[in-house]
Amino acid sequence: MANIIGAVTTSHIPAIANAMANKLEETPYWKPFFDGYPPVREWLNEKKPDVIVLFYNDHGLEFFIDKKPTFSIGVADEYHNADEGWGIATIPPVTGESELSWHIANSLVHDGFDMTICQEMKVDHGLTVPLSLMWPGNDYGHVKVIPVCINCEQHPMPQPRRCLELGKAIGRAIESFDSDMKVAVFGTGGLSHQLDGERAGIINREFDLECMDNLVSDPEALTKFSNLDLIEIGGAQAVELNMWIAMRGVLRGKVTELHRNYHAPISNTGSGVLLLDHEMPD
Amino acid sequence: MSYIDDQREVEGTVLFDHRMAKKGYGLNKMCFSFNGQVGRDEFSQDEAAYCDKFGLSEVQKKAILDKDILTLLKEGGSIYYLAKFAGLLKxxxxxxxxxxxxxxxxxxxxxxxxxxxxx
Structure with missing residues (x-):
């Protein structure tokens, strides 16, 4: 049984990559944001997970709306970043974990989650910014990453309840993998923000903090929201909370909060970090 | 509640749903091409001709030339693809x-x- 040791949530805003590239971490604007990360990095360096299951959404790099998978999973040995159109430097290849990826894919389809299974997958800032944040200098090549991509771009999008169930099914799949490898789960994106329309600029700090509380202690409470509820309360891109909810579903055992940080705004967004310890279910 | 039953509107927000995905297909496809330097260069050389290549409507083309983001959203632009257009405009x-x-x-x-x- 592979061991799910814990989870991390983080923003994946492109501006973070620019800030790191331009060494702005200690500036007044960025410091309250980057100060949230050293405890997470220390935990990762101490626990040394072999594999990261990383929930993210593609923003029009790999997938266009000609064919838009609701849920997709990468099963490759390696993934590449590419030009997204606006000048973020591409980063080194991301190492995959093909065997466990295929095991999860097999288990998920059997379990009723009909995934799009990807042997080639360009990964965008949704996946790469969290890796750069956790391993500064892009020193992440030793960690194997399993990308799980959720449609947050085109309605109909999977609802929060469904995303939690996806996470649980991935949790069961990992638990049934015959290996002693250590797995950590990343939920990326969010929290409240809206980039588009006359309503651009909305941030709902109170709701973000409430979501972070519920993610730790009562994730089922978040499934009462529909995507349209999330959009009304937290802005059009607050649906990225679905990646955090999916992450939490993977943790089917005992969860303990080790660290959190919340800072807003970063770019147009409420930005949260959670570090969760996980003890495997009996 | 399902998407079919829940037809509420959110003020100041254009939901990128099936209507917008269909209406904005060519517009978004053009913006998707801005992932590549070749597409960005070709657009910059002749913006209107590049819009025509992707079959944009006259309203969409004018909104691109005017950098009118709100109209682009109403005409089916997805913010994720419009963000690539914005990046091209720095x-x-x-x-x-x-x-x-x-x-x-x-x-x-x-x-x-x-x-x-x-x-």
Whole structure:
């Protein structure tokens, strides 16, 4: 049984990559944001997970709306970043974990989650910014990453309840993998923000903090929201909370909060970090 | 409640749903091409001709030439693809926010700070 040791949530805003590239971490604007990360990095360096299951959404790099998978999973040995159109430097290849990826894919389809299974997958800032944040200098090549991509771009999008169930099914799949490898789960994106329309600029700090509380202690409470509820309360891109909810579903055992940080705004967004310890279910 | 049953509208927001995905297909496909330098260069050489290549409507083409983000959204543009158009114009998300809300960039940034503090 592979061991799910814990989870991390983080923003994946492109501006973070620019800030790191331009060494702005200690500036007044960025410091309250980057100060949230050293405890997470220390935990990762101490626990040394072999594999990261990383929930993210593609923003029009790999997938266009000609064919838009609701849920997709990468099963490759390696993934590449590419030009997204606006000048973020591409980063080194991301190492995959093909065997466990295929095991999860097999288990998920059997379990009723009909995934799009990807042997080639360009990964965008949704996946790469969290890796750069956790391993500064892009020193992440030793960690194997399993990308799980959720449609947050085109309605109909999977609802929060469904995303939690996806996470649980991935949790069961990992638990049934015959290996002693250590797995950590990343939920990326969010929290409240809206980039588009006359309503651009909305941030709902109170709701973000409430979501972070519920993610730790009562994730089922978040499934009462529909995507349209999330959009009304937290802005059009607050649906990225679905990646955090999916992450939490993977943790089917005992969860303990080790660290959190919340800072807003970063770019147009409420930005949260959670570090969760996980003890495997009996 | 399902998407079919829940037809509510959110003020100041264009949901990128099936209607918009169909209406904006060519527009978004053009913006998707801005992932590549070849597409960006070809657009910059002759913006109107590049719009025609992707079959944009006259309204969409005018909105591209005018950098009119709100009209582009109403005409089926997805913000994720329009963001690539914005990048080509060297505009960041605060610039785009200001354009859409009618504020100056500084006013928009001040609103973000206020919202971020929960005020």
């Amino acid at each position: 505009l960041n998300m605060q610039d785009i926010g200001a354009l859409q809300t009618g504020m100056s960039v500084d006013e928009f940034k001040a609103m973000l700070v206020k919202n971020g503090q929960g005020k």
